[in-house]
Amino acid sequence: MVFDIVEYEAMTSETGNGVVGLVIVSHSAAIASGLAELVAQVAGPDVPIVAAGGGPDGTLGTDGGRVLAAMHAADVGSGAVILVDLGSSVLSVRAALAELPVDVAAGFVLADAPLVEGAVAAGVTASTGASLAEVAGAAEEARGIAKL
Amino acid sequence: MGSPSSELTVVRLPEAVALHARPAGAFVRAAAAFDATIEVRANGRQANAKSILEVLGLGADGGTELAISASGDDAAAAVAGLAELVAGLA
Numbered sequence: 311m312v313f314d315i316v317e318y319e320a321m322t323s324e325t326g327n328g329v330v331g332l333v334i335v336s337h338s339a340a341i342a343s344g345l346a347e348l349v350a351q352v353a354g355p356d357v358p359i360v361a362a363g364g365g366p367d368g369t370l371g372t373d374g375g376r377v378l379a380a381m382h383a384a385d386v387g388s389g390a391v392i393l394v395d396l397g398s399s400v401l402s403v404r405a406a407l408a409e410l411p412v413d414v415a416a417g418f419v420l421a422d423a424p425l426v427e428g429a430v431a432a433g434v435t436a437s438t439g440a441s442l443a444e445v446a447g448a449a450e451e452a453r454g455i456a457k458l
Numbered sequence: 459m460g461s462p463s464s465e466l467t468v469v470r471l472p473e474a475v476a477l478h479a480r481p482a483g484a485f486v487r488a489a490a491a492f493d494a495t496i497e498v499r500a501n502g503r504q505a506n507a508k509s510i511l512e513v514l515g516l517g518a519d520g521g522t523e524l525a526i527s528a529s530g531d532d533a534a535a536a537v538a539g540l541a542e543l544v545a546g547l548a
Contacts, residue, residue, distance in 0.1 A: 348479075352479050352483040352510065354480075427511055430511065431510055434483050434486050434487065434510040437483065438486075438491070440490075452511055
């Protein structure tokens with residue numbers, strides 16, 4: 311199953327409940343969409359989760375324009391937390407944020423968190439109706455939780 | 459103000475339901491609705507019931523006994539509500 315931005319726009323306009331959204335940025339479209347699927351199963355149907363994976367031409371890479379579109383889709387009124395995989399994912403998110411007016415950019419938080427654990431923690435926290443800061447905090451707390 | 463209470467209950471997961479993915483999310487979401495501090499123990503491990511990563515880390519398969527303890531003003535409601543949720547997972 312492939313999660314694309316159009317599919318999620320439809321979903322978020324349906325739910326539109328002010329829950330904090332998630333944007334998942336990866337160099338790999340498969341990683342981003344697979345993680346979105348996993349988080350959706352744990353967090354339930356109310357959290358807008360938008361995958362932004364891969365470069366402009368469908369290769370491995372990141373794309374600021376795709377990230378920006380995903381951010382707009384994920385924010386249904388309460389902002390969105392952005393999770394990234396590696397290196398230039400951060401640059402793409404910063405490029406996307408730079409395109410936005412300051413007051414709009416303030417609705418997004420780029421989380422300094424491990425991608426999988428951070429997204430799962432953020433998704434479940436968002437599903438409780440938590441604030442943008444609380445959802446971002448849950449993602450960043452994932453850094454300190456031992457896997458074994 | 460009444461003094462905060464401590465409560466403990468033990469409940470067994472249905473045989474066919476592991477505390478993973480969707481059930482774990484439902485459990486944590488329910489726990490987050492209470493003010494009480496809530497812990498869940500299984501397989502010799504302990505987790506904050508409001509932390510999805512800690513709850514997933516319990517590795518609780520179907521049929522596992524969960525010990526749910528809570529302290530705080532709504533501790534009794536928390537353990538009762540979570541035990542009911544666990545027993546009803548499908």
